[in-house]
Structure formats: C-alpha cells, structure tokens
Amino acid sequence: MFTGKQIYLDNSAATRLDERVLEAMTPYLFEDYAVATSEFAYSQGIEASEALNGTRESLAKALGATPEEFIFTSGSTESSNLALKGVALALGDKKGKHLIVSKIEDFPVLNSARALEKQGFKVTLLDVDGDGLVDLDKLEKAIGKETILVSIQHANQEIGTIQDIAGIGAICREKGVLFHTDATHTFPRVPIDVKKVPVDLITVSAHTIHGPKGIGGLYVRQGTKIAKWMDGGFQEFDLRAGLENIPGAIGFVRAVELVTPRETKRIQAMRDRIIDRILAEIPDTTLNGHREKRLPQNANISFHFIEGESITLHLDMHGIAVSTGSACFSRSLEGSHVIFGIGGDHERAHGSIRFTFGRFNTMREVNTVIKTLASIVEELRKISPLARKRG
C-alpha cells in the first residue's frame, strides 16, 4: 500500500486550512470568545461585536458592497437556500411563483428549487451548451411576468465553466427580476464587483480558499426583497438567526486576504499543464467545460472506455485524491447531472475525472499525476470491452 506523500487534487470539495488563517482565528477561540452583543452590554460582548463588524466590512469590500449587504451563514448550502427560499417567501404571493435556474447548478440551488416546486412554484431548468454556457437569448425568453428570481452560478463546480454574469445580470435588471449567483468556486479568485455587475444575491464560502469549514456568506443588495426562513434571534440584520461564528468570520477574512493574483496565476499554470498534457499524451480523452472561460483551479477530463471509480481507486492507491462524475463513486449512484447537462452520454459521465488545485499543490505533483494516470488508463483499457471494440 502507498505510504509516500499524498497528492490532494480535490480542492473544490474542501481545502487544507492555511496556518495563517488558524493563527488569526485562535484568539477568538480562547480569549475573545464572547457572543456579539449590543453596545449596551459587557465589554467582551461589545468587543466581539466590533470584531464581527470589522470582518463584515472586509468581506463586503471584497465584493464592492457595503457592510449592511453582507450576511454571514454556515456556508454555501445555507447561503443558496436563503437566497432562493428567502426570495420565494418574500415575493411568491406578491409577485409570482416562477424561478429560473440552469440545469447544471450545484445541489444547494438545484434542490432548493426542487423543494420550492413541491410548494407550488414553477421552475425552469435552463439548458446550457456543450461547454456549459447559458444562452442569453434563451434566458431572456424564459423570463415571464411571474418570474421572481434567476439563479445562475458564476462558475460550475464540476467542469469549471464561468458564466457571463454581467450579461445575465443586465437581462434580469432590464426585466425587473432578481438575480442570484453561486460564487462558491470563484470568490475571490475571479472577482465580482457589485458596483459594476447587476447581481442582487451572491453565495460565497471560505471552504474553497483554505479558510475554515462552516462559514460562508450571502451578499444581499440593498432593497432586495428577501425573507428570513430559519427562526431564532435577530442576528444578521434579522435575516439569519443563530450565534455568530466570529472565529469563522475572522478566518474567512484572512483566507480572502491570502488569495493573490500571483497565486491564482500559479494555480492556473498547473491547470493548463494537466489539461494540455493529458489531451496531448493520453488518447481518447475529452475536456469537459470551456477551455478559456474556466475556473483557474479546475480541470475536468473524460477518459473514454473506462469507469471513474476504478480510476480514482487506482489513483488513491498511489496517494492521489481526485473526484469523478461516475455514478459508482457517488452516494446517490447517479452519474453527473453536469456532464449530462452539457450533452455528454453515460460513458462520458462515468469516465470523467475532476482535478482541482489549491495553494499547496506543486508543478512537480502535476507531473507525477500525469505519469501515474497514463499507466492506470492504459491498464484499465486493456481489460475494457469498450476499448477493444473501438480501438
């Protein structure tokens, strides 16, 4: 069994915490652990409150927003639930019961929409093209009188395609419907400035950028009609009840500070190396997602005639962690809805492997992965009836 150094390439699922993030958080776990109180309470509470406000200001600023527009949550799942269900609750009876989401959204958006469907809302699942891009004309045509919200991700969790959110936002603005975007995988590497992009709600999270798990946020543009749906105290401008996660918020801010354009460039170079070399050196491979309009940290490639769980298990035996869109790998035993969404067949979904890079990966690791992968693919194809038929 493998005992050497592990190579972790599943950074879109979870990242290793940066020590500097932990360092920033530690005082808020052991010394300044009090609840954020009103300014009329005890000193520790007032200090906690000030710390929380400081973090809110920093994160809002990273989006070009004001502090009152940034709501802390427990992560992207909760943020997207709040965006969709909160808007539905606020506008469903007053304005209409129609939502539009792309068919390749991540599960928090997709399943919030499905849950609302059961409550009597109509949901349009918008098609995407072969690269995963939403067609703006189709979007415009899908918006009707009853439409209250469009939710289209900034970038895709599996295939990395980045949508034209400025174009989408402009259409929504013109038609008078709210626009939510899930920026879990882009923030802050692919910047959004809400002063320039007409977007009303943005989901962000710390877990994808070497921050702590369990802290995220929702940008809510001032004046946006949205209702609270989880009951409790009056925290977060009375939009999200529950004890504030101040250490998490502090960690989130530090994690955002540590993301630099220079680092993003280094990560993108690893992405480009793996894509270009695999496509050139391993036959019968297909890139999933757009080649240029793509997350800097994401490569997703289908290896034809073989199945993803077998590939990932072999890679795991070599200490390499990646994920796949294969049905066999997932808890639900369903193939990737994203690969099906871009018109891929079962074989393309089952053989798709996602590599996502982070701060702690190196180009040397990339070279090791390519070499290991080439021999695994060759071995698995030797025993595949599909490879023999077509080969």
Add this chain to the structure above:
Amino acid sequence: MKSPYSETVLEHFRHPHNVGAIEDADGKAQEGSPACGDMVSVYIKVDEKTKVINDIKFESYGCASNIATGSIITDLAKGKTIDEAKKITWKDAAEALGGLPKIKAHCSVLAIEGLRSAIENYEEKHGLVKEKKPTNMETVRQRLKKVMNPMVGLDLVRTNLVQTIEVKKGTVRIVIDLPADHQFAPAIKEEIKEKIEPLWDVEKVAVEFTE
C-alpha cells in the same frame, strides 16, 4: 489507505486474473451497458466430451467490484463442468472475495450473469438447449430485471417503472412509466431492445413511455 473493499477485492482489482478476449470462444456473452455504468464480457472454451470449462477470460468496463467479481468468477469456473459452473452464485463470488459492499451488488452480479449467459450461449450453439419455450410475460419480466434504472442503480422491475408488458404473435410491447423526453429514456429503450430482441420467437419490440 481507507477503502470499503476487502483486501482480496483490492488485490483482484489491482491484478485481475484471466483478463482479455478468446477469439475462438465456444461460448461468449456480454452483460450490462455503459448506460448502467458497468459492463462485463465473458468468454469460455469448453471440452466437448467432458463439458469442462478449460479456459475462461473476461473483460470489464466498470468499478472495482465489477472488475474483482469478473476476476474471481473466472477462477471459480475454470476446471468446472458447465453444469457445476452454472450453479456459482453471487454469494459464492462475494464470499471468495471476502465480502462486497451491499450497494455494489448490482455491479458485481453482472459477472455472474455474464458467466451463465456465456454457458447458455455455448449450449444454444451446441444444441444442448432442452426445449424452446414460447416467450410470455414472465420471460419478458425476467429479462427486464436485467435492465437498470440508471436513476437509482436498481432494475426496472424492482423500481416499478414497468407499467405494461404485452406479448402478441411475436410482438412485445412494453410501457415504461417515464416521460418520453426523460434524460434516461433513450438509454433505457435501447437496453430493453438489446435484452428482449434476442428471444427466439420475438420479431418486434415496441418500447413506449407514459408521457
């Protein structure tokens, strides 16, 4: 490394036995399809006098449990007569592998079915099939049990997707409880045809959807 698979499964997965195709096989079969996520082909050479399987090979498109089961059944069947080999069950294979995760039953059962079908194929070719029974609803139902519902990884019959089966003068009509524009409708239709068309007295297979 942490894995839900036993050491034996991992060993067979890493170094599968009896891999490949036999060009002049006496019996061969293929079970599963890319749509259901797993596929296995089994090839056998049978001694005409003793009916002993003296060579067997397999190919697999699938996950670790599919590959490992393919490998173990070739070990179990080699040297046995076709009648003995027919009696090898999924349980025998699972036991020989030191256990298999339950959720992976459908991927591993394919190899057993592949072996049985390869033997049937041998028997058909060598005139060993007893009586040709006419196809009826039950025969069709049995075959539909081998078609996966890709949404849940279980077969169409178990997941109650088969609404109607009609058998009339060589025509089999099957109604599946899914919209015709469902994501998996074309794949399911194709798989049903693959499974029903080879029946000796079936001339036409009509697959319909409810919406």
